[in-house]
Amino acid sequence: MQLSKLALGAAVALVGLLPVSSHAADKIKVTDITGRQVEVKAPVEKVILGEGRQMYFVATLDTDQPFKRVVGWRDDLQKADLDGYKDYLAKYPQIDKIPTFGGFKEGTFDVEQAVSLKPDVILLNIEAKTATDDAKLIEKLAKIDIPVVFVDFREKPFENTDASMRLIGKLFGKEARAEEFIAFRKQQIDLVTDRLAKANPTKPVVMVERAAGYSDDCCMSFGNENFGKFVEVAGGQNLAAKIIPGTFGVVNPEQIIAANPDQVIVTGSNWELYVPGGAWVGVGSGADKAKARDKLAALMKRPAYTGVKAVQNKQVHAVWHQFYNSPYQFIAIQAMAKWLHPDLFKDIDPEQTMKALYDRFLPVPYKTGYWVSLTDKE
Structure with a gap:
């Protein structure tokens, strides 16, 4: 179902229901993968994942309680990775009750539902940016104090993976954990590239x-x-x-x-x-x-x-x-x-x-x- 003007108007009207921070220090300014500067209340306590498979990086940072911040997510993890979804479901049966969304890219994201969940941030993959720009959803969400941050592990993963992990680490207050993962990733890639460089x-x-x-x-x-x-x-x-x-x-x-x-x-x-x-x-x-x-x-x-x-x-x-x-x-x-x-x-x-x-x-x-x-x- 496509977003209607009525739904968007109702969502904007709900801005008064959202808590607004009275302390500027509660917010940090981050630069996302598209180069946008975004103010976000951090560490974020409530996050909507624009793609369910973003749990792959969320779980590396919030390993002890991977779903503690997730108040909504796109409904793709179960469909795209059924075996992985079942692994998480077995340990965290509450995940089948997390509200699900359609995609920004398909124009099926429910803004009213997002407002009701009062997220501190919505994380989107970079491939959704064209659709969100066309619908001016970022501006509409900004009016109701819901910031959007773009990450990328798909379009240019070698260019953007480390930057995306650092960005999410900063939002989650898990900078050290993000750096630990980045170092592990580099070490494992270097095992391949260093040897190839020598052997040619x-x-x-x-x-x-x-x-x-x-x-x-x-x-x-x-x-x-x-x-x-x-x-x-x-x-x-x-x-x-x-x-x-x-x-x-x-x-x-x-x-x-x-x-x-x-x-x-x-x-x-x-x-x-x-x-x-x-x-x-x-x-x-x-x-x-x-x-x-x-x-x-x-x-x-x-x-x-x-x-x-x-x-x-x-x-x-x-x-x-x-x-x-x-x-x-x-x-x-x-x-x-x-x-x-x-x-x-x-x-x-x-x-x-x-x-x-x-x-x-x-x-x-x-x-x-x-x-x-x-x-x-x-």
Whole structure:
């Protein structure tokens, strides 16, 4: 349902119901990822998450009580990462009672509901900015003393992940915790980049298919950012880098066959609530790897991969899609580096790195299943 002028007008009329700080010192000024300067009452006590998957970074900061500030969130975590959602639901059953919202990008965000929850801030992903600008929602929310702050882990994660974590750390009063995570992330990426810089190995050509099997279309991929950038950092050549000008785009089956990639990596997740019984590869927390491997093998029978080296040599892998939209990208980079250069990284164990991430920063237990390869054994 689209936002109506009546709903917005009613929301603005409710401004008098919101508490206004009488002390200027209660507010801090932050610069968000878009360069906007925003005043926010901090540490924030109530936050609305513009995307449910923002829990990936919230949980790294508020590890002991990850939902203590969350008064509302978008309804995507359960749909996009059903296995991860179930992990959190098992430990925090109250989360199914948190009010949910539609998306800013789709124009279904309920301003009246947001006002009633009295948030100190709304956190939005940068991809929602065009829609919010078009609807002038930021200005309308500002009139009712609800600031909006933009973060980014998706459009340009290598440029914006650390800055986003520092920004949220400042808002939450968890600056030290944010720096601890940033240092851990850098350390794990450096294990890959430092070794590659010294060895300077040949870079295999890699086709990354985004959300393979989610629909019948083939083949969504990444340009020079996100998983495309992960490939480069892990010591490969991204097949789509010269085909897709931005972060996201499409590679034609003929282009894949002509490029004859050395490796194929597809992204997947448990999308049963999006596409029931779909051809997608359900990797993620606690995934059935044998089933995931079978579905991965089936995807390689599509015309786009006919006769390519990667399929003939079984250099085909699936990796958790949500690495593309979380601060955990370094895990995917280690896994990819090990696939692309197994001898160079034979002592690197991304599984142990993922477990360390959970042990140090996340409140739920780690379960294996975030990636699979055609060559994996039972």
